[in-house]
Amino acid sequence: MNHHPHCFLHQHCLPEWKAAIAASARLVSFKKGAVIFREGDPVEGFYFLHSGKVKVHKQWGEEGKDLIIKFAGEGNMLGHRGLVSGEVYPVSATAVDAVEACFITPEFFRSTMLVNHQLAYSMILLYADELQQAEQSMRDMVHMNVKSRIAKSLLKLEEIFGKDEDGYINGHLSRQDVASFAGTTYETLFKTINEWTADGLVAASGKQLAILNKKKLRNIVQ
Structure with missing residues (x-):
């Protein structure tokens, strides 16, 4: 070899x-x-x-x-x-x-x-x-609420997998994978992503997710 x-x-x-x-x-x-x-x-x-x-x-x-x-x-x-x-x-x-x-x-x-x-x-x-x-x-x-954990996970996933030319996180992970990484349920993740999409923090397209406002996500982690 x-x-x-x-x-x-x-x-x-x-x-x-x-x-x-x-x-x-x-x-x-x-x-x-x-x-x-x-x-x-x-x-x-x-x-x-x-x-x-x-x-x-x-x-x-x-x-x-x-x-x-x-x-x-x-x-x-x-x-x-x-x-x-x-x-x-x-x-x-x-x-x-x-x-x-x-x-x-x-x-x-x-x-x-x-x-x-x-x-x-x-x-x-x-x-x-x-x-x-x-x-x-x-x-x-134990100490972070679920939104903080989701925000931290999204930032970490972007760091691990990088972004495609449209700014979406690579890796083509399922929503269930993202939820499992954040230690939450699919339902909670779905609700949070919808909320953040409406607020312009993230963009969602099919399975893909993009971070639009890193600063705000980092603030949620804090």
């Missing part, structure tokens, strides 16, 4: 370990909408994203609602939480668009970390960063 410039695994490994990666890793691809792994499935391995975006989501509450924890992209890693959670994936991962990734088994990952201290150190930083973000999300859920 060839070295990829945005592969987390390649970036943090010793040059002399590259041959081992080439022999043990395999390149995998997923179509838009494909499930990469499901919450509760046995851990088969880990994915290092080369291209495309993936939604990482989890069931929550009694009704089994879907909560989108984050969107992962080029240079990110998937499945690594499975390394420490009793050998099952604690989250699900679904391709938002066409995805290419490098896949390795848990055994190879463990031996790679023992040999490559830089990778092990980078993994610690990655876990620490994710823990911090998860704690922030929990605080947002």
Whole structure:
């Protein structure tokens, strides 16, 4: 397997370990909408994203609602939480668009970390960063009202996916995905978007959303 410039695994490994990666890793691809792994499935391995975006989501509450924890992209890693959670994936991962990734088994990952201290150190930083973000999300859920969470989510989605030439957020996410990312219901999101469209804060066209007034949205977040 060839070295990829945005592969987390390649970036943090010793040059002399590259041959081992080439022999043990395999390149995998997923179509838009494909499930990469499901919450509760046995851990088969880990994915290092080369291209495309993936939604990482989890069931929550009694009704089994879907909560989108984050969107992962080029240079990110998937499945690594499975390394420490009793050998099952604690989250699900679904391709938002066409995805290419490098896949390795848990055994190879463990031996790679023992040999490559830089990778092990980078993994610690990655876990620490994710823990911090998860704690922030929990605080947002508790302390922010739903409109603030929707505003924050829209600003974040624009940052992650960028905009098309008409100013609409890329990614072609469903309204349900946007609601799941904001930790709210489809109905509440629908009502809020209609209200903001009338006030000229956002524009909606089919599935697509555009932010028209960033300053006002940021004020709502505050």
